[in-house]
Amino acid sequence: MYEKELAALRRANRFRAPVMADAKKTDMASNDYLGLAHKRxxxxxxxxxxxxxxxxxxxxxxxxxxxxxxxxxxxxxxxxxxxxxxxxxxxxxxxxxxxxxxxxxxxxxxxxxxxxxxxxxxxxxxxxxxxxxxxxxxxxxxxxxxxxxxxxxxxxxxxxxxxxxxxxxxxxxxxxxxxxxxxxxxxxxxxxxxxxxxxxxxxxxxxxxxxxxxxxxxxxxxxxxxxxxxxxxxxxxxxxxxxxxxxxxxxxxxxxxxxxxxxxxxxxxWVAKKRKKLRRKIEKRKAVAKKVLGFRPEGMIVPVPMPDIATAQALGRTLEEAGYLVGVIRPPTVPAPILRLILRTSVPVKVYGEVFGMIEERLHG
CATH class of the missing domain: 3.40.640.10 (Type I PLP-dependent aspartate aminotransferase-like (Major domain))
Incomplete structure (x- = not known):
């Protein structure tokens, strides 16, 4: 009944489908900022x-x-x-x-x-x-x-x-x-x-x-x-x-x-009890973003502008194949496509350095 509408979304690279979480990959896409969804x-x-x-x-x-x-x-x-x-x-x-x-x-x-x-x-x-x-x-x-x-x-x-x-x-x-x-x-x-x-x-x-x-x-x-x-x-x-x-x-x-x-x-x-330790972890991840990407995030969301949807999707796939999950956000959610990375405290700082470096190399190297 809605085949034409779905076909139009596919032509515009705007088609969406549920994404299964993959425990084998490093999660930099979810909003589980402090890793509490994993604390048994x-x-x-x-x-x-x-x-x-x-x-x-x-x-x-x-x-x-x-x-x-x-x-x-x-x-x-x-x-x-x-x-x-x-x-x-x-x-x-x-x-x-x-x-x-x-x-x-x-x-x-x-x-x-x-x-x-x-x-x-x-x-x-x-x-x-x-x-x-x-x-x-x-x-x-x-x-x-x-x-x-x-x-x-x-x-x-x-x-x-x-x-x-x-x-x-x-x-x-x-x-x-x-x-x-x-x-x-x-x-x-x-x-x-x-x-x-x-x-x-x-x-x-x-x-x-x-x-x-x-x-x-x-x-x-x-x-x-x-x-x-x-x-x-x-x-x-x-x-x-x-x-x-x-x-x-x-x-x-x-x-x-x-x-x-x-x-x-x-x-x-738990956050109230651990806030000092958590703040130190957050600041370390922001510092890595500043060092590699050239800007310091105000929160824990790092949006990286993409030249077009195809580049965003390709880079997202490349990172996923390397074991990293990031958000590939396309219009109409945003005016222009971005890669959206979350500075999760459960992801090691050095991993963010590696991923940011991969993105910079692909975009500007």
């Missing part, structure tokens, strides 16, 4: 945590008895560590963005969203009642221009990311200042900054030393640095209560997996 000790602790209760599945939505002490304990830990008043667990980062943006932007409101915001947030903009204004990626000046030329009768809402998933750049501090000047509700997607930046590895609020206020909202995922699956939203008590009453993924979806939440809680605690 955390797995066993999570099993023990779930085993304390008489049921291991959430069984229903949060609002119909699916809320569990495991969810509550994790939310409390997140609030205490991040300095927010309230939290709610969510089934995934995609659902969190869908629920947040659709629920927060009401009829008289205006959403100002970075043009590189995650696809889940962009999908949510199609269903909001208010106005949607995109601004140039990570560009405070363009945001100021858009604010000046956009009349708003209701709320102004800003949606940005802590570390952008494809570009790998860190949110500029000026956005916090602009949000304060204009009394904006500020949504920060910390999917790729949690566990990777900040003195306590808690993301951009931590990195910039910003104390969360009533107008701050933080979303984070559990399937990246914390080695599990799911997401959470942090905010004021009023905002979280509002989401419980308006965000469809919280109301109409089964509550998050108890095991995945328990596993994330164990990962979260």
């Amino acid at each position: 000790k955390l797995f066993r602790r999570a099993c023990k945590r779930v085993g304390r209760y008489g049921w291991h599945g959430p069984k229903s939505s949060l609002m119909v008895g699916g809320y569990h002490p495991i969810h509550e304990a994790f939310e409390r830990a997140l609030c205490e560590a991040n300095g927010f008043a309230a939290a709610t667990v969510v089934g995934s980062g995609f659902l969190a963005n869908l629920g947040l943006i659709e629920a927060l932007v009401r009829r008289k409101d205006a959403l100002f969203i970075d043009e590189s915001y995650h696809a889940s947030g962009m999908a949510a903009t199609k269903s909001v009642q208010g106005r949607v204004v995109t601004f140039a990626h990570n560009d405070p000046e363009d945001l100021l221009e858009k604010l000046a030329e956009t009349p708003v009768r209701g709320r102004r809402i800003l949606a940005v990311e802590g570390v952008y998933s494809m570009e790998g750049d860190l949110l500029k501090r000026e956005f916090f200042e602009i949000a304060e000047w204009f009394d904006m509700l500020m949504v920060v997607d910390e999917a790729h900054s949690n566990g990777t930046v900040g003195p306590r590895l808690l993301g951009v609020f931590d990195h910039y030393g910003i104390a969360p206020g009533e107008r701050h909202v933080k979303m984070g995922t559990l399937g990246k640095a914390y080695g599990s699956y799911g997401a959470y939203i942090l905010g004021s008590e009023t905002l979280v209560a509002y989401l419980h009453n308006r965000a469809k993924p919280l109301i109409y979806a089964t509550a998050p997996s108890l095991f995945d939440t328990a596993l994330a809680h164990e990962g979260f605690a």
